[in-house]
Amino acid sequence: MSDEELRKRAIMVxxxxxxxxxxxxxxxxxxxxxxxxxxxxxxxxxxxxxxAAEAVGADSTPLVPAAVSIxxxxxxxxxxxxxxxxxxxxxxxPSVHVIxxxxxxxxxxxxxxxxxxxxxxxxxxxxxxxxxxxxMLAKTCTAICEGQWLDLDFEKAEQVDxxxxxxxxxxKTGVLYGASAWMGGMLGGADQEQLHGLEEFGRLTGMGxxxxxxxxxxxxxxxxxxxxxxxxxxxxKKTLIMIDALSKGVCPEIFGxxxxxxxxxREAIVSLRRSGSIDYARRRSEExxxxxxxxxxxxxxxxxxxxxxxxxxxxxxxxY
Amino acid sequence: MSDEELRKRAIMVxxxxxxxxxxxxxxxxxxxxxxxxxxxxxxxxxxxxxxAAEAVGADSTPLVPAAVSIxxxxxxxxxxxxxxxxxxxxxxxPSVHVIxxxxxxxxxxxxxxxxxxxxxxxxxxxxxxxxxxxxMLAKTCTAICEGQWLDLDFEKAEQVDxxxxxxxxxxKTGVLYGASAWMGGMLGGADQEQLHGLEEFGRLTGMGxxxxxxxxxxxxxxxxxxxxxxxxxxxxKKTLIMIDALSKGVCPEIFGxxxxxxxxxREAIVSLRRSGSIDYARRRSEExxxxxxxxxxxxxxxxxxxxxxxxxxxxxxxxY
Numbered sequence: 001m002s003d004e005e006l007r008k009r010a011i012m013v014x015x016x017x018x019x020x021x022x023x024x025x026x027x028x029x030x031x032x033x034x035x036x037x038x039x040x041x042x043x044x045x046x047x048x049x050x051x052a053a054e055a056v057g058a059d060s061t062p063l064v065p066a067a068v069s070i071x072x073x074x075x076x077x078x079x080x081x082x083x084x085x086x087x088x089x090x091x092x093x094p095s096v097h098v099i100x101x102x103x104x105x106x107x108x109x110x111x112x113x114x115x116x117x118x119x120x121x122x123x124x125x126x127x128x129x130x131x132x133x134x135x136m137l138a139k140t141c142t143a144i145c146e147g148q149w150l151d152l153d154f155e156k157a158e159q160v161d162x163x164x165x166x167x168x169x170x171x172k173t174g175v176l177y178g179a180s181a182w183m184g185g186m187l188g189g190a191d192q193e194q195l196h197g198l199e200e201f202g203r204l205t206g207m208g209x210x211x212x213x214x215x216x217x218x219x220x221x222x223x224x225x226x227x228x229x230x231x232x233x234x235x236x237k238k239t240l241i242m243i244d245a246l247s248k249g250v251c252p253e254i255f256g257x258x259x260x261x262x263x264x265x266r267e268a269i270v271s272l273r274r275s276g277s278i279d280y281a282r283r284r285s286e287e288x289x290x291x292x293x294x295x296x297x298x299x300x301x302x303x304x305x306x307x308x309x310x311x312x313x314x315x316x317x318x319x320y
Numbered sequence: 321m322s323d324e325e326l327r328k329r330a331i332m333v334x335x336x337x338x339x340x341x342x343x344x345x346x347x348x349x350x351x352x353x354x355x356x357x358x359x360x361x362x363x364x365x366x367x368x369x370x371x372a373a374e375a376v377g378a379d380s381t382p383l384v385p386a387a388v389s390i391x392x393x394x395x396x397x398x399x400x401x402x403x404x405x406x407x408x409x410x411x412x413x414p415s416v417h418v419i420x421x422x423x424x425x426x427x428x429x430x431x432x433x434x435x436x437x438x439x440x441x442x443x444x445x446x447x448x449x450x451x452x453x454x455x456m457l458a459k460t461c462t463a464i465c466e467g468q469w470l471d472l473d474f475e476k477a478e479q480v481d482x483x484x485x486x487x488x489x490x491x492k493t494g495v496l497y498g499a500s501a502w503m504g505g506m507l508g509g510a511d512q513e514q515l516h517g518l519e520e521f522g523r524l525t526g527m528g529x530x531x532x533x534x535x536x537x538x539x540x541x542x543x544x545x546x547x548x549x550x551x552x553x554x555x556x557k558k559t560l561i562m563i564d565a566l567s568k569g570v571c572p573e574i575f576g577x578x579x580x581x582x583x584x585x586r587e588a589i590v591s592l593r594r595s596g597s598i599d600y601a602r603r604r605s606e607e608x609x610x611x612x613x614x615x616x617x618x619x620x621x622x623x624x625x626x627x628x629x630x631x632x633x634x635x636x637x638x639x640y
Contacts, residue, residue: 025466026466026469026470026473028469028473029465029466029469080426080427080430083422083423083426084422084423084426084427102403102404102422103403103404103472104469104472106400106403106404106426107400107404107465107468107469107472109430110400110429110433110461110465111462111465111466113430113433113434113461114433114458114459114460114461114462114465115458115462116458117437117454117455117457117458117461118455118458118459118462121451121454121455121458122455127447127448127451128447130451131441131447131450131451131454134437134441134451134454135437135438135441135442137437138434138435138436138437138438138441139434139438140434141430141433141434141437142431142434142435142438145349145427145430145431145434146345146346146349146431148427149346149348149349149424149427150346152423152424152427153346153348
């Protein structure tokens with residue numbers, strides 16, 4: 001039921017992307033900008049924006065451009081992150097920089113960034129509300145950059161504690177979910193209390209989503225994941241799983257090695273399961289989502305609110 | 321006299337950057353973002369915005385944040401361009417990617433991009449005018465990406481004609497000058513005709529500025545230029561000078577070679593001077609600036625308008 005509702009909004013967003021981000025001259029640039037966007041993805045963030053607007057009593061149909069702007073920002077960050085992480089696969093396709101080179105990928109990302117602001121600016125809503133969203137989106141992009149910087153710093157750091165990790169994923173992932181829910185509320189006419197609750201809901205469930213993503217990196221097959229299993233271990237990413245494992249004196253041999261055989265990766269994952277670190281991360285993601293759901297107490301009951309609560313559960317139940 | 325007026329505004333902009341873009345956590349990111357901004361530059365674009373507002377009768381003092389946003393966008397494009405062009409020097413300093421690596425430079429640029437929109441959104445002016453400027457700035461950033469993509473394409477292209485070159489510099493350089501003048505007018509309360517004239521003035525003089533920049537690459541010493549003399553020739557850039565030379569069958573041996581001795585670079589420049597190609601580019605830049613000045617006929621006479629006209633001349637007279 002909820003899957004159906006999500007799919008409906010995901011389709012609206014995908015159709016609007018085709019219309020709002022047409023492939024114009026220079027075609028190469030727009031092909032590169034569309035490559036990852038067209039590869040799909042679950043459109044969770046834009047759907048969250050639309051449902052948040054509905055949950056404060058608005059018609060979300062005219063707000064699809066704002067939802068698209070969120071999806072474009074998300075894809076822009078993925079394209080630039082893949083360059084920095086030297087990741088060659090994303091959503092089962094070669095990364096943008098693999099096909100168009102680093103320069104092409106930098107520009108494709110930059111283009112999505114500015115297109116997002118263009119499209120958001122043209123959302124049919126009160127000027128003050130749109131301007132508020134523009135400011136929120138810009139602030140959010142700054143925080144995402146800070147989060148990615150911290151993430152890169154952590155790879156070089158001797159030790160990262162859980163507090164530092166939480167700050168990093170809040171910025172890298174949480175704030176964009178927070179902004180999605182906030183912007184939906186803002187455009188839909190929410191009051192300050194509702195805006196605060198929606199932002200918190202998005203931010204906390206987004207953080208839960210990120211931790212769940214770290215878990216999936218070790219528990220799902222490459223086919224489903226769309227990228228190499230255990231990639232985080234090879235890259236030496238200090239995920240919550242690794243932070244917990246290291247605190248227990250467990251460190252897989254291949255951690256940060258860049259390359260390893262499938263057998264070695266399997267062994268590393270088994271050691272992290274045995275130390276209880278994968279389960280620990282799973283529990284933390286559940287806690288965050290639970291706190292996020294509590295933040296929605298400020299909203300009156302409605303089908304849209306029920307859908308938000310379902311979406312939150314889905315974010316840490318999904319298998320991909 | 322005009323130098324004095326320009327300097328005054330440049331100082332206002334530089335001071336405001338220190339205030340509006342503080343170095344906060346993670347410090348490394350903000351150090352990287354500030355590196356090039358703090359290296360100076362002439363602040364021509366933000367000054368243009370401020371003077372354009374004055375030329376339609378407004379007090380430009382409260383509009384300094386909008387001017388800063390233009391300067392940050394300009395610096396963001398330089399940081400990313402330097403990665404793509406593999407340029408190691410800028411304003412006499414090592415490029416951002418030389419110090420912080422490519423990942424650091426990508427993120428520093430991305431941060432300036434979002435900070436620009438944040439700062440612009442907080443400019444104290446009518447909401448509708450600010451929103452109009454946000455949309456203009458986003459549209460302009462998209463065009464800049466398109467221009468840079470064309471520029472990279474041209475390096476690989478067999479042949480580039482003057483029309484293609486003009487389209488490229490219009491997007492890569494012209495539109496940001498156009499947006500600067502337009503935004504100053506918009507925030508200052510200009511009418512549609514004035515806005516059109518201001519945009520055209522900025523865009524055409526900006527194009528003249530870019531062609532003059534190509535000329536400077538071959539006529540000014542490294543000390544003054546802040547980067548390697550003849551760098552465009554080594555990189556195989558199809559500047560207007562090279563397009564004219566190639567059309568006359570003149571092609572320096574070191575064109576696109578990446579490296580050469582100072583003596584070889586000197587010889588290459590002499591051959592381009594003999595073919596008349598450097599003079600040709602100079603004349604074209606003068607024509608563009610002259611047409612740009614004509615577009616200001618829509619403005620009433622004022623000291624600020626006189627300053628805009630002087631600024632236009634300065635842009636192609638400057639020796640660095």
